Amino acid sequence: MKKILLVFFYLSSFWIFSQNCTYKISGTVVDFHDGTIIDNATIQIKSTNKFAISDRKGNFVINNVCVGKITIVISHIGCKTSEKTINIDSDYQGKFLLEHHSEELEEVSVFGKTNTKKVESISETLLSKKVLDNYSAASLGDALKEIAGVSSINTGNAIVKPMINGMHSSRIIVMNNGVRLQDQEWGIEHAPNIDLNSAESVSVIKGAGALAFGSDAIGGVVLLNPKNPVRIDSLFGNTITGFQTNGNGYNLATSLHKxxxxxxxxxxxxxxxxxxxxxxxxxxxxxxxxxxxxxxINAGFKTFETGWNVFISSISNEIGILRASHIGGIQDLVNALNSQQPLIQNDFSYTIDNPKQEVSHWIAKVNYFKRFEKLGKLTLQYDFQENQRLEYDRRIGDNRFIPAVDLNLQTHSATADFLFDAKDSWAIQSGGLFRFQKNVANPATGVRRLIPDYQKTDVGVYTTIKHEFSENWLFDAGLRYDFNFYGVKKFYQTSRWNALGYDVLFPDLVIQDLGTQLLTNPELNFHNFAISLGAKRTLSDENSLLFNYTMATRPPNIAELFSDGLHHSAARIELGSLTLNSENSNRFSVSFLRENSSSKWQIDTYVNAIQDYIFIAPNGTEQTIRGAFPKWEYRQTDAVLLGFDINFQKEFSENWGYSLNSSYIYAQDSENKIPIIDMPPFQMRNSISYKNTDWHGFSSTLISEFVGRQNRFPDFNFNQFIAETNTTVLVDISTPPNAYHLFHINNTMNFDWGKHSKIQVSLNINNLLNTFYRNYLNRLRFFADDLGRNFQLQIKINY
Incomplete structure (x- = not known):
């Protein structure tokens, strides 16, 4: 046996020493973007101690390289490490690429809940995954209220639409993993169909400066960002389950990442x-x-040079509408306004009865990108969306199973973008969009269709430029053009058509006269332009100023143009107008940022002058076969909105911290010299937090939320004759509710579970003092108070 081992050792040694290790690898390390040389880069043969350092000209040599397949690892401070596999059977000479600057925006993270992206001239605020997990059972609109200047307009507590600096609905673009959400966003009671649990972070850009997403986002853009894949072999995930006392609710969210x-x-x-x-x-x-x-499911392939992505999502919601809010006529509304409690109250139930909404939304996306050396990055994308919206009224007999609103919206979008970033101080991005939509309103509902059948085509092109003149000055600019076409088929009552004066204004739109009804075929074109100019001035390591001016236009949406009838889930008659023009927004903002290791200040100020601002307002009542209902009409005026948002975060010690969010907006109808309807009042949110890592990562935060009374509101009250009582009464649907002050407390602890898993347990109490209050921007404030005290237990397991 001993002789056999000696022979084996001898033969092995002979093979090792006879292996050809006389070759050399030489080359140059250069920047992928602009081809400039990179010195002091480390070039190493993986799993060996053979390496070299690139010289002042980017050159290097590694000698005594053996035959076979080897992997070269190239690294440099500030660069993303790169690997290259080659076969050695002779001397090798080549060019080795490194990404010497990141295309991602710089994120500055302090101890607080919101981070600020600092490179652009417009304010962008980010909510991390840690914050979003706290809202696992809630909605996008609820989570965004963590950001100063972002509020919501609600229909109860389940339908929450984000509002940025007083703007909502079609004035805000929501991007879900690179897909612009198309889900009948025109309705106040249509919340974004988003599952927060699928997002890794959420960013909010205030104003219309992000022209790459569209020219119509005069309120801002909400970006839901997926998890950024890392090139390692790994498998991990987490599960969140929660329970709450108010609503006896429970939720389960799980994710797995490979x-x-x-x-x-x-x-x-x-x-x-x-x-x-x-x-x-x-x-x-x-x-x-x-x-x-x-x-x-989000899957794909990603390297620095190229990649592709496939994203498929589905969400289905069934949402009950407060039974007491479903009025049968103007008498019911008057009774509700004069009552301190809902006129219909039953015991607790999980049953969801009419009135209700059933909404489903599908997204399918395919994305591809390719980087070109010394040039930039090309991105191509196609996405398809289908939104099915059913709204059920309180109907009798078999009709109770038939929705009063039945809309199917399908959207096809294709985009192409090219980012020219070959030079460190310049970044130019250009792109184009083509989108086609088809909406079908089911005629089998048995009621007049609120929204007609239509087809919509959008074509857009844009260019943005960013240039860093020096370490202290950065300038950016953008230009965008969008063309929008509506092709509509709609029936009008002849009496309505004539009363609105359309028989004189638009006689050519009528294609068939049916006596009491007219079939029309409006074809509308809108040309929309947007311009953005901005600058960032770095005053010191801690202080900076952001300046931005944006001119943007937004065409009227389908509801603003063509609504015609009783909107059952809103319990009101809504009337659009064919005479509406595009809104034209001129917004100027100045932001001051101060950040250091223990504190952060951010103050955003803005003025937004909007010509032909579109809004919906009450205008008396209209009689139907079910009785008289409030009539709301879309109108236009010139508006001026100015305000401020303040965010302050301070870490007093390793254990104690404080944060403040506050915002105020002054909104005026400059044409009629009255306030604008449905604007958020003054708000202030303070929190003081304590954390101790030695106590299983224990943290506790006490939150004070103050919402003032909206004292600036237009008076759209009206007198109405009530036949049942033979009296005329004042219908007060304008006066806002009183101010309110709420307290909340959040507590969290972390525990180890096995070698690689952790459990986080959270116990939160909302409306700690069980305060009665009504929110001015909650459409159901006419009928009931907002939510009382709520205990929430959440368990998160990372594995």
Missing amino acids: TFKKGYYVDVNATYKRFGDFKAPDYYLTNTGSESYAFA
Whole structure:
């Protein structure tokens, strides 16, 4: 046996020493973007101690390299490490590429809940995954209220639409993993169909300066960002489950992430939520339960040079509408306004009855990108969306199973973008968009269609430029043009058509006269331009100023143009207008940022002058076969909005911290010299937090939320004759509710579970003092109080 081992050792040694290790590898390390040389880069043969350092000309040589397949690792401070595999059977000479500057915006993170991206001239604020997990059972609109200047306009507590500096609905673009959401966003009671659990972070850009997304976002852009894949072999995930006392709700969200060293990745997310009737401080809000299912898969391949991505998501929501809000006529509205509690109150139930909404939304996206050396990055994308919206009225007989609103919206979008970033101080991005939409309003509902059948085509092109003149000055500019075409088929009542004066203004739109009805075929074109100019001035390591001016136009949406009839989930008649023009917004903002290791200040100020601002306002009542209903009409005026947002975060010690969010907006109808309707009042949110890492990462935050009374509101009250009582009464639908002050407390602890898993347990209490209050921007404030005290237990497991 000993002789055999000696022979084996001798033969092995002979093979090793006879291996050809006389070759050399030489080359030059250069920047991928602009081809400039990179000195002091480390070039190493992986899993060996053979390496070289590039010289002043970027050159290097590694001698005594053996035959075979080897992997070269190239690294440099401030660069993303690169690997290259080659076969050695002779001397090798080549060019080795490194990414010497990042295309991602710089993120500055302090101890607080919001981070600020600092490179652009417009204010962009980011909510991290840690913050979003706290809203696992809530909505996008709820989470965004963590950001100063962002509020919401609600229909109860389950339908929450984000509002940025007083702008909402079609004035805000929501981007879900690079896809612009198309989900009938025109309705106040149409919340974005988003599952927060599938997002890694959420960013908010205030104003219309982000022209790459569209010229019509005069309120801002909300970006839901997916997890950025890392090129390592790994498998990890987390599960969040929660329970809450108000609504006896429970939720479950789970995600699994698989990444591969070669660049492939797969992310899978699934969410389920269910809530019963919610409760005001001392009574149940009948028929306010909800149920939601969501699923998403995000898969692809990504290296620095190229990559592709496939994203598929589905979300389905069933949402009950407060039973007491479904009025049968103007008498019911008057009775509700004069009552301190809902006129219909039942015991708790999980049953979701009419009135309700059933909404489902599908997204399918394919994305591809390719980088070109010394030039930039090309991105191509196609996405498809389908939105199905059903709204059920309180109807009798078999009709109760037939929705009063049945809309199907399908959207096809194709985009192409090219980022020229070959030079460090310049970045130029240009792109184009083509989008086609088709909306079908089911005629089998048995009621007049609120929104007609239509086809919409959008074509857009844009260019943005960013130039860093020096370490202290950065300038950016953008230009965008969008063309929008509506092709509509709509029936009008002849009496309505003539009363609106359309028989004189638009006689050519009528294609068929049916006596009491007219079939029309409006074809509308809108040309929209946007310009953005901005600058960032770095005053010191801690202080900077942002300046931005944006001119943007937004065409009227389909509801503003063509609404015609009783909107059942809103319990009002809504009338659009064919005479509406595009809105024209001129917004100027100045932001001051101060940041250091223990504190952060951000003060945003803005003035937004909007010509032909579109809004909906009450104008008396209209009689239907079901009785008289409030009539709301879309109108236009010139408006001026000015305001400020303040965010302050301070870390007093390793254990104690404080944060403040405050905002105020002054909105005036400059044409009629009256306030603008539905604007958020003054708001202030303070929180003081304590954390101790030695106590299983214990943290506790006490939050004070103050919302003032909106004292600036237009008076759209009207007198109405009530036949049942033979009296004329004042219908007060304008006067805002009183100010309110709420307290909340959040507590969290972390525990180890096995070698690689952790459990986070959170216990939160909202409306700690069980305060009665009504929110001016909650459409159901006419009928009931907002939510009372709510205990929330959430368990998060990372594995």
